[in-house]
Amino acid sequence: MALLEIKDLHAKVGDREILKGINLTVNAGEVHAIMGPNGSGKSTLAQVLAGRELYVVTGGSVTYLGKDLLEMSPEDRAREGIFLAFQYPVEIPGVSNMYFLKAALNTIRKHHGIDELDAMDFLNLVRDKMQIMKMDQTLLNRPVNTGFSGGEKKRNEIFQMAVLEPKLAVLDETDSGLDIDALRVVSGGVNAMRSPERAMIVVTHYQRLLNEIVPDFVHVLAEGRIVKSGGKELALELEAEGYEALGAYDEPEAVGRV
Amino acid sequence: MTAVAEQTGAWMELFTNQLPAPAWLQPLRDAAFARFVELGFPNTHNEEWRFTNVAPIARTTFAAGRQGVPETKFAKGPVQLVFANGHLLTRPESLPAGLHVGGFADDPAAIAQHLGKHASFAENAFVALNTAMIEDGALVRVASGAVIAEPIEIFYLTTGSAQPIAVHPRALIVVGADAHCTVVERYQGAGDGVYFNNAVTEIIAGDRSVVDHYKIQQETANAFHISTLQVSIGRSATFASHSISLGGALVRNDANATLSAGSDAALNGLYIVNGTQHVDNHTMIDHTMPHGTSHEIYKGILDGKAHAVFNGKIIVRKDAQKTDSKQTNKNLVLSDDAVVDTKPELQIFADDVRCTHGATIGQLDAEALFYLQSRGIGKREARSLLTYAFAQDVVDRIKVQSLRDSLERILFEKFHEHAE
Numbered sequence: 009m010a011l012l013e014i015k016d017l018h019a020k021v022g023d024r025e026i027l028k029g030i031n032l033t034v035n036a037g038e039v040h041a042i043m044g045p046n047g048s049g050k051s052t053l054a055q056v057l058a059g060r061e062l063y064v065v066t067g068g069s070v071t072y073l074g075k076d077l078l079e080m081s082p083e084d085r086a087r088e089g090i091f092l093a094f095q096y097p098v099e100i101p102g103v104s105n106m107y108f109l110k111a112a113l114n115t116i117r118k119h120h121g122i123d124e125l126d127a128m129d130f131l132n133l134v135r136d137k138m139q140i141m142k143m144d145q146t147l148l149n150r151p152v153n154t155g156f157s158g159g160e161k162k163r164n165e166i167f168q169m170a171v172l173e174p175k176l177a178v179l180d181e182t183d184s185g186l187d188i189d190a191l192r193v194v195s196g197g198v199n200a201m202r203s204p205e206r207a208m209i210v211v212t213h214y215q216r217l218l219n220e221i222v223p224d225f226v227h228v229l230a231e232g233r234i235v236k237s238g239g240k241e242l243a244l245e246l247e248a249e250g251y252e253a254l255g256a257y258d259e260p261e262a263v264g265r266v
Numbered sequence: 267m268t269a270v271a272e273q274t275g276a277w278m279e280l281f282t283n284q285l286p287a288p289a290w291l292q293p294l295r296d297a298a299f300a301r302f303v304e305l306g307f308p309n310t311h312n313e314e315w316r317f318t319n320v321a322p323i324a325r326t327t328f329a330a331g332r333q334g335v336p337e338t339k340f341a342k343g344p345v346q347l348v349f350a351n352g353h354l355l356t357r358p359e360s361l362p363a364g365l366h367v368g369g370f371a372d373d374p375a376a377i378a379q380h381l382g383k384h385a386s387f388a389e390n391a392f393v394a395l396n397t398a399m400i401e402d403g404a405l406v407r408v409a410s411g412a413v414i415a416e417p418i419e420i421f422y423l424t425t426g427s428a429q430p431i432a433v434h435p436r437a438l439i440v441v442g443a444d445a446h447c448t449v450v451e452r453y454q455g456a457g458d459g460v461y462f463n464n465a466v467t468e469i470i471a472g473d474r475s476v477v478d479h480y481k482i483q484q485e486t487a488n489a490f491h492i493s494t495l496q497v498s499i500g501r502s503a504t505f506a507s508h509s510i511s512l513g514g515a516l517v518r519n520d521a522n523a524t525l526s527a528g529s530d531a532a533l534n535g536l537y538i539v540n541g542t543q544h545v546d547n548h549t550m551i552d553h554t555m556p557h558g559t560s561h562e563i564y565k566g567i568l569d570g571k572a573h574a575v576f577n578g579k580i581i582v583r584k585d586a587q588k589t590d591s592k593q594t595n596k597n598l599v600l601s602d603d604a605v606v607d608t609k610p611e612l613q614i615f616a617d618d619v620r621c622t623h624g625a626t627i628g629q630l631d632a633e634a635l636f637y638l639q640s641r642g643i644g645k646r647e648a649r650s651l652l653t654y655a656f657a658q659d660v661v662d663r664i665k666v667q668s669l670r671d672s673l674e675r676i677l678f679e680k681f682h683e684h685a686e
């Protein structure tokens with residue numbers, strides 16, 4: 009059974025259709041890269057998978073571990089192992105990163121009938137993961153993402169992934185805003201999490217990320233559809249020739265969100 | 267009979283049935299009652315009361331609060347004064363040097379010097395009524411230079427029963443020059459019946475003193491709570507008040523501070539209302555002399571059909587050059603039917619001043635909510651977490667650890683309710 013099976017998925021925001029028939033199958037252990045022009049619908053797909061209500065699914069189906077994913081609440085998806093690393097992580101003043109992550113981890117553990125961690129055990133677990141991510145301890149005591157630099161926010165996303173240990177991680181432009189060293193650290197963190205039980209969908213614009221996190225498959229998303237799929241060499245082709253050469257570019261109306 | 271006479275008739279009986287007052291107090295009571303009869307209860311044509319209709323209070327016939335031990339449970343503290351239905355129940359057994367905490371009978375001379383000199387009843391019918399009904403009250407005196415570490419707590423316990431009662435808590439807090447102290451006023455209700463707490467607190471903060479004041483209002487759902495806090499802040503003194511308003515059906519708080527040269531005043535507040543609760547916070551900061559600073563942050567959380575009013579008046583008088591004043595009112599509205607009326611009111615007569623103000627009315631941030639959910643946190647839990655986070659910065663300003671802890675517990679439970 010595939011971990012994730014997306015069939016002819018259509019979604020809109022307001023009265024504008026953004027996803028226009030996505031088909032994608034992801035098996036455990038695989039890493040899929042999704043590339044594509046600005047505004048083509050990559051983040052929309054990611055958010056739909058995580059359950060954001062703003063995006064209304066108008067057709068198609070998504071099956072996750074044999075279950076209808078679209079029927080599940082965002083929190084249940086997370087508890088069942090879906091994790092979205094946001095392109096734009098949200099600042100939440102007043103909620104400490106530590107409290108938030110402990111609450112998240114314990115809800116997920118409870119859902120699986122595992123004992124909740126007390127503050128001490130949690131801290132030990134978190135220390136290890138922070139080391140891997142070379143993340144400053146003080147970020148843990150600050151409010152979630154509040155005042156974090158762009159790079160710190162992205163690091164915090166992958167750090168959360170490392171703590172929550174999802175089955176399916178969707179990383180939406182985790183590389184944007186990272187300096188070269190940070191890119192290496194974050195990629196290292198992601199690679200450390202690759203396993204036969206876990207799959208990843210990595211949304212990116214750049215080959216340099218895929219040099220670090222080498223994908224099994226590369227897909228090009230344009231105008232709300234996957235217009236081309238291939239192996240890791242497809243990304244190199246795109247880097248050399250651009251989307252236009254592939255005939256995959258968006259109508260100007262759909263390009264970019266400032 | 268005119269409408270005003272109708273309203274005040276029943277009060278006349280309560281007024282005349284009071285225990286006789288000492289000679290120094292009777293004239294004050296008489297003058298206040300005469301003024302109350304002239305003013306009558308305000309209606310919504312009165313600009314100060316535009317959004318708060320006190321007809322439910324005016325319509326009700328109240329009896330005087332009876333003496334007795336209340337049903338309410340309260341934590342016992344070392345420096346504590348407890349009033350039950352307006353009557354002094356317990357007082358501290360021992361006191362640190364430089365501190366006196368007791369009833370009005372303890373020191374009539376000190377009281378006569380200050381009582382009613384700060385909280386004017388000329389224009390406020392509720393202050394007039396309170397003053398007319400003074401029998402006893404809380405007296406706190408801190409000697410010049412004394413530093414009192416232990417918070418001084420005044421509990422006002424009121425028990426509602428079948429016959430509505432009216433209680434007029436009164437406190438006089440006189441802090442000498444260079445003294446430091448913390449005063450906690452706690453209004454706690456019990457019982458099912460209607461009652462009316464009509465409180466007035468006067469604080470005189472001496473020159474260079476540092477005074478922290480906390481008011482925690484946890485009246486019952488059937489209670490009327492009207493209060494006036496009147497503070498006179500001395501030269502270069504630092505005063506902060508934190509008003510936490512949780513209970514009551516109909517609540518109006520006036521917090522007024524008059525600053526001298528170089529005084530620093532903070533008036534902060536948090537109100538959390540649900541159902542058909544109505545809470546009105548009026549603040550007035552009066553800069554009379556140069557180099558004063560004032561900061562105000564009031565935050566409100568509304569659910570159900572609750573109605574909140576905030577009116578922040580800042581006066582900067584002609585001589586109050588170099589005044590620096592900041593006012594913020596933020597409201598978090600959790601339901602479709604809750605209503606907020608918020609208004610800054612700046613009267614500035616000096617030219618070299620800095621005054622800023624801002625008010626917001628908003629809902630929970632949908633993106634933040636989704637972010638929390640996307641990590642496995644349930645919607646209810648996420649809502650309560652964000653609601654709690656909204657109140658956090660006001661709670662963080664509370665310096666008394668035990669108070670902050672108890673408030674955090676109360677809020678935590680409340681937001682779980684609200685999130686449902």
Ligand SMILES: Nc1ncnc2c1ncn2[C@@H]1O[C@H](COP(=O)(O)OP(=O)(O)OP(=O)(O)O)[C@@H](O)[C@H]1O
Pocket residue numbers: 021022026044045046047048049050051052053062095261262263264265
């Ligand atoms: N909340 C929204 N309201 C209106 N339009 C939206 C909203 N979210 C997305 N869109 C539009 O949908 C289209 C797809 O957006 P999406 O964020 O999925 O693109 P993307 O492929 O992730 O682009 P990028 O590479 O720039 O991140 C864009 O044209 C965008 O403006």
Ligand SMILES: [Mg+2]
Pocket residue numbers: 050051052095180181
């Ligand atoms: Mg995007």
